[in-house]
Amino acid sequence: MLAEHLHAQAAEFLRALRRHREGSDATDPVQSARSALDMRRAARRIGGALHTFRPMTDTAWADPLRAELAWLSGTLAREHACAARLGRLLEGMERLGAAPAAVPGQREDPSGPSVRENALGIARAGALLERQLTLARTRAHSAALQALGSSRFHALADAVALLASDAPVVPGNPYEHASRAARRLTEAVDALPLGRAARPYNAEAVHDGQDSPWHHVRLLLRLHRYAAEVTGGDTSALAEAGRALDRHRDAAEAAAAAAAAARTARIAPATAYALGVLHSSQRHEVEAARFGFQRAWRQAVVAG
DSSP states (O other), X not given: OHHHHHHHHHHHHHHHHHHHHHHHHTTOHHHHHHHHHHHHHHHHHHHHHHHHTGGGBOHHHHXXXXXXXXXXXXXXXXXXXXXXXXXXXXXXXHHHHHSTTOOTTXXXXXXXXXXXXXXXXXXXXXXXXXXXXXXXXXXXXXXXXXXXXXXXXXXXXXXXXXXXXXXXXXXXXXXXXXXXXXHXXXXXXXXXXXXXXXXXXXXXTSSGGGHHHHHHHHXXXXXXXXXXXXXXXXXGGGHHHHHHHHHHHHHHHHHHHHHHHHTOTTOOHHHHHHHHXXXXXXXXXXXXXXXHHHHHHHHHHHHX
């Protein structure tokens, strides 16, 4: 069961790698980006299986491979994350520009910038974010290309090619390890402040100090889902909970990017003000995602 899953995911990784090379040779950026995403998905699934079912593997082989897969997945994810973050923040800026005085939860502040200054600040803030995140995306793209051409990646691809035909696994009960992954997820969710998250507009997520436990639950949910793919379990009831945690992560990272931009030296007060409002709006999105998660989780528990 585990060996078959590893064979299948390794084969998918190699197919995606071949498509990526064909897209690069044909200068087809769309195919190249899509195949890189497929490679990353396969790498995550192989790494997740090696993590959850570690007692059923040759750890001297599995642990280094899992570390290399995590390196590749993280490297390939950065460019996509930068692009998604930029799109999210520019959409937020457009909403502020369309209704500069209609900021949720705030009244017009006579001490704040005037309407004209506010419009100019929004435009400048959007331009600043675009410059910073486009630069970050370009660097991430260059890092991904460099990684895919490195000897480190070629060694990883060789290891995955071997995995496609020979998975060094040992006998064991995969259902036991999958159940353990499910218990870890449940325990982590139980530690979340779901009672407060169930109250809309509770201001719990205004600050970013409590994001880490939610990000950890997102990781455990993904590992649980990958484990279920090995054992044939059904995790469809948790799909909406997973999407809520994705929105939580995206909004939290966007808020952090807005806060970082607001700390740029020598920007105009109106620009900093617009970035502060954008940061606040993204933190409200974090709060909404937590509310959505607790509702989806409780529905999944009832359905299960």
